Amino acid sequence: MNTVNDLMKHTQVSCNPETRASDIKYLMSKYNFHDLVVTDEHKSPIGIIHESVLADSLLERYPHPFDIKASECMYSITTTVFEETSLDECLFLMNKNHINIIPVVKSTGEYCGIVTKDDIISST
Numbered sequence: 001m002n003t004v005n006d007l008m009k010h011t012q013v014s015c016n017p018e019t020r021a022s023d024i025k026y027l028m029s030k031y032n033f034h035d036l037v038v039t040d041e042h043k044s045p046i047g048i049i050h051e052s053v054l055a056d057s058l059l060e061r062y063p064h065p066f067d068i069k070a071s072e073c074m075y076s077i078t079t080t081v082f083e084e085t086s087l088d089e090c091l092f093l094m095n096k097n098h099i100n101i102i103p104v105v106k107s108t109g110e111y112c113g114i115v116t117k118d119d120i121i122s123s124t
Contacts, residue, residue: 002086002123003086004084004086004090007087007120007123008083008112008119009119010112011113012111012112014036014037014039014045014111015027015049016039016040017046017069017071018071019069020069021066025054028051035048035049035101036048036049037111037114042110043111044110046077048077048103049070049075054073078097079094079102080103080104080105081093082104083112083113090102090115094120100116101116102116
């Protein structure tokens with residue numbers, strides 16, 4: 001049986017709740033990410049920022065848009081999976097929670113990558 005570890009994008013790139021929008025946009029551009037995981041002081045995922053949130057048209061609504069912090073524009077994470085989670089279980093959780101991306105964590109709860117619904121569907 002295939003696991004999340006077989007398919008996930010292994011990455012340590014994340015930001016913290018205090019990271020400014022300008023730095024988030026830089027990281028997304030540098031690593032060609034469409035989403036960036038926000039982690040706490042223990043490197044556990046607490047949120048995700050989608051690139052659409054940082055679109056210039058949305059940022060224009062704020063007087064100083066690049067001073068917006070990650071904590072102000074992230075979606076809180078309600079679901080994570082472990083590296084050894086089966087792809088079937090991962091897809092079930094995505095469908096159940098109406099999400100297309102799930103952060104992957106080690107047994108310690110530390111963020112270690114992501115898996116997307118597209119990744120899983122493409123692999124079958």
